[in-house]
Amino acid sequence: MLKKKKRIKDHHGEQRMFTQRAVVATGLIALGIFALIARLVWLQVVRYEYFAEQAQGNRVRIEPLPPGRGLILDRTGVPLALNAPSFQLEITREQVPNLDATLAGLAALNLLDRENIANLKRDIKRRRSFEGVPVKLSLNEEELARFAVRQQDFPGVEIKPRLSRKYPLSASGVHALGYVGIVSEADQKILDSDEYAGTTLVGKAGVEKSYEQELHGKTGYQQLLVNAQGRRVDTLGGKTYALERKEPTAGNDLYLTIDERLQSAAEEMLHGERAAVVAIDPNNGDVLALVSTPGFDPNLFGRGLSHAQYLDLYENPEQPMYDRALKGVYPSGSTIKPFMAMAGLYYNVIAPLDTRMCPGYFRLPGVNRPWLDWEKKGHGSVNMVKAIKTSCDVYFYSLANTLGVDRIHDYLTSFGFGQTTGIDIEGEKKATLPSTAWRRQAFKDKAMQTWYPGDTINIGIGQGFLTVTPMQLAHATATMAMHGKRFQPRLVHAIRDAITGEKRELAPIVLDDAKSNDASNWDVVINGMQEVVKPGGTAVVAFSGAPYTVAAKTGTAQAFSLAKGQKYNAAQLSKRMKDHALFIAFAPAEQPKIAIAVVVENGGHGGSTAAPIARRLFDFMLLPPEQLAEQEAKRAAKMQKAQVAATPGDE
């Protein structure tokens, strides 16, 4: 029994229905066509005059108004990056009758490099026809005058007042700060072309790059009345027009964690060296100083680099563009020893008071070659504190051998070694925290993939496969100072909103704690590090008379090979063969306010070359003003005298 009868197709009914619908559709389409025609009548008849005028060449042009870039200040408010007015030459393609002739004419006036014309032409073609494209930045007065007298020969070429970037302290802090440069083809692929209309400079490195979004601001625009030649006019046919203008919004200001006093003090002391310093506030990860010498003047990029300047920066054997603090990968040398001691305590393979006999060398059963201590005659019987204090190699050879590479790897990972620290600028290197698994992947050659016990022994004193960056070393030292509490290093601690003027503090980023199973372990190792600056320690001279407690460790790392692409140069070689000097420290030992890592390439001994830098920065950070002035005066007097000889007490 069927409840619903199956419907049967009604062909005639369907045909009728279809015809009906088709007729309705035709009617609607005709209606649509007439609506369109009505719109066309509105545009082409009623509003004809208005549009005709706009198209006549007498039209309203839209000009972007680039925003002022946010300022960058140090933690005390010292300006590090500002905007200064300058004049630049711009070409607007839609107004130029003959681009080739115009560019050739500008080159003839010596305002452009002839070699640059092809590139400029490509740049101009890439931008939209109504956009002004800068062809020369920061014109000086003489150049301004030279162009001004010939201006009428160059329709579509204008001198525009713009804000350019100025770094008042020149090279100071350049690797943290970064720099701005002309928007490149690669930049344009990433940037929003509307937001960057009229913007000439964009962050290329450092904070300038990583905080580009905060610094840039919002582009505004204004309507301009222009005549057929593209010149600006106030009225058209006696009529004035209501022109729109939307003001740009300036970018936000950044407050860096950098303390310019510490930064420039370290830079001054390292003048002429290839070196890196990272100082961190252990309580929040604030980077107080980020030094990499030699540096360079970031102002050069905002003006446009000449060929000679380019070569001087990029082909220089001293590599000024290279940020040694984040990208420099060095053997840690003995600075790894306190962390190695922590690993030994964590895995219970050694107790603080257990002693090892140091005869001046260490032997592994079945291996002929002994591992030598830096002190040929040996340190005698050493416990953990003494081992750190005197930097006894044999103690740590033995400890590393007992631990094995994979436990060392697992433990040091928790201090941030072998990883990027996550600091808020780009380019950080991971360096190498080796393990058996690492070695299997690192080498193509099968024979090279096996980890040997001897490899582990080298790691015990921070040689062999183990490498670190100065940033990692400073971060790990800060972690030690905080008894394992870790903060992600950062360069920006507050952002001032350009609209509200409100200064917004950024919360420190807490990372997982370093591994620890007994709180007293920290006291043992830190005690050892405090002994380093006491009589008999390896850094006693640099900290003599310091009115605060210091925990430190010196290090010396073999610089075994020449850098890539470097030519053999006998005069330079002697210096470049010297060891790298390393130093880590924090103070005051009980309530740390500053932790530091110093690396001086080919600097010799950590205690004599690197430690005095730490001492000075600590003084800046910890001494009351009058004591600091006294210390600085003493230091200046000492500098007057001849170079102080290296202390023989060093490792």
Place this chain on the structure above:
Amino acid sequence: MELDTSHAQRTLTWTARLLSALQLDGPLLTGIGLLAVVSLVILYSASSASWPVVGSQASKFALALVVMIIVAQLPSRLLMLAAPWLYGLGLVLLLAVMVKGEVSLGAQRWLNLGFVRFQPSEIMKIAVPLFCAWYVHDRPLPPSLFNIGVLALAILVPVGIIAKQPDLGTALLVGAAGAMALLLSGLQKRYIFGVFAALIPTAWIAWAYLLHDYQRQRVLTFMDPSNDPLGSGYHIIQSQIAIGSGGIFGKGYLNGSQAQLAYLPERSTDFIFAVIGEEWGLIGLVIVLFLYLFVISRCLFLATSAQDTFARTIAGSLGLTFAVYVFVNTGMVTGLLPVVGVPLPLISYGGTSMVTLMAGFGILMAVNAKRRLVGH
């Protein structure tokens, strides 16, 4: 004199015979041909007098014409047989694009088969109405609720995939093609009004969750072009200046300053209607619009005179989709609708969509061929 007339008559008869032998519809072909002529002439101006562009467009027309003639030869029954398979193939290719298509200009639309690179979404412009027509052919009309559901699903799945690529223009046209088939199959008025009522919440959801930022920006800019005078508002402002300044009679061929001085973006493709408006004025645009009206009504006339449901539905929906094409583009260029990347059919420069369009006309002619009058 008499001799001349008879000569002319003979030529006419001969042409008519040829057309009928090739299963082609004379009036429709004439309309298409006139639009093609308009296209080549205005393209010469829009491309700043570039013969290569005109030549390339002419060869695309020739290719598309060959495709149309071949399709017109196919028996209606074969088309019906192929409909579900073509639809299935199109769907598979769309999914393939989603998985491993080529990304170009930020959208994943192209499928590279090694020897040829094409957009599977183009197939869907024909496959979707063909599938709908096939589906309703044997079923009593107006369709039951269940059948409406099946059809809606068959339409919305490819539309969704294409919109996700993201290619809003093509998604819109594929959706329109299906919707037209559904309307012509006698979808009850209550459903039609129901859909319109449902459109409001749907639009809200699409706005909030489905649209990409740049698509949302386009809608905002359409509401107020001065909102974004440096970005997509620029297109709308410039195209209205071009049309408006053309006036009643236009500035004359090759004399449009907006077009010739490159103020008007995409003047050979999506915004070619504005070039016609600037150079040939209101008169030129009205003539073009009437040409379109002629082509559309001829399509619908052919559809009403078709003999079975399949033929009627496919012919009618292809004709109406063509109308949607025209309205979306002209509406966009004149500032009545938001900017959606849809070319002006048969006039804009470009090959892929032209071949699809002409294949559609081929189907229209194929299902109306006289010799298959006796069916079933």
